[in-house]
Amino acid sequence: MTDPASTDGAVHISLDLWYPDCWEIETTERFDVGMLGYGIYTTGERVSTLFTLHADTQAAIDSAIDYIADYPYVHAVSEMNPTYRHATTPVPGNAMRDLLVDHDGRKQITNALMSRGFVCAGPIDIRDGREFWSLATNHDRETVQSKLNEVRDERDADINVRKITNSTWQSGANALPTERLTQRQLEVFRLARDEGYYDYPKEASAREIAEELEISTSTLHEHLHKAEAILLGQNDER
Structure with a gap:
């Protein structure tokens, strides 16, 4: 639906994706939970990321945390006080838990995106076995498609571009x-x-x-x- 014509200035990209060996994706495939990812990603082998797990029950969250802690590419899982999360960030579900997860950054798709000029413009919404990303970049739309094709090839990723618009399109929606x-x-x-x-x-x-x-x-x-x-x-x- 999106016209890949070039545009001046920054653009906003809304997409969902899947890629192999991702513990976040596999967790939401195996358990009836969703995740929101926040925080600053660091390059290199070890990455620390803030997450909110949400579900209908605490039991589902407990099972998901046990699975995450035992995952081969996860080094440590710590529960956190949720004060870091902005009060207006929507967290669906009746139960939630905030986590700091230390994991292997080499298995994440983040560096493949960031190294190609994409910036994360909001929490990463992970549910039903897919990650939903909001990205911003100064690339024109044709370059966006080209760079995403590179990510697809590098990470064997299934990337579905939902929308590409100018960077101000959702300013009202954020409020x-x-x-x-x-x-x-x-x-x-x-x-x-x-x-x-x-x-x-x-x-x-x-x-x-x-x-x-x-x-x-x-x-x-x-x-x-x-x-x-x-x-x-x-x-x-x-």
Whole structure:
């Protein structure tokens, strides 16, 4: 849906990806949990990253933490006080745990992206066996596609570019109180926003988004209407 024509200035890239030997991806494949990754990545063999695990139950989080701690490329896992996380960062689910994970940076896709001029522009959302990234760069759109192809080849990665826009496109969206949405409402709203459902003219129809989510269009509209009412302060119910 995205026109790869060149543009002046910085661009924002919304994408999701999968690559092998990633403990974060495998954790969300094996357990009914999601993860948000924060913090500063360092190059080299060892990387320390801040994560928030979220799930419907603490038991699911406990099982996921045990799996992470035993993973071959993870060196140490420490629970943290969540004060480092900005209060408005949306964390879906009824249970959550904040972790500092020391792991092998050579197994991460981060360096492959950062070394090619991409900057992480928000928390990495990891769920259902895929990582959802928000990136910024000064590359034009044609170069973005070329650099991502290099990452695909280097890391044997499956990268799906959801949207490429100018860097100011989501400035208003960042101010929305998305932390008030349920996990499902947040997922549906993010996908609709990223696919261009709210653009004028629309870049994606309700039918296309519903098909991607494997739900009916009526169910999609129900989720979006509830999310929109909450985000606009018209409804406190979820």
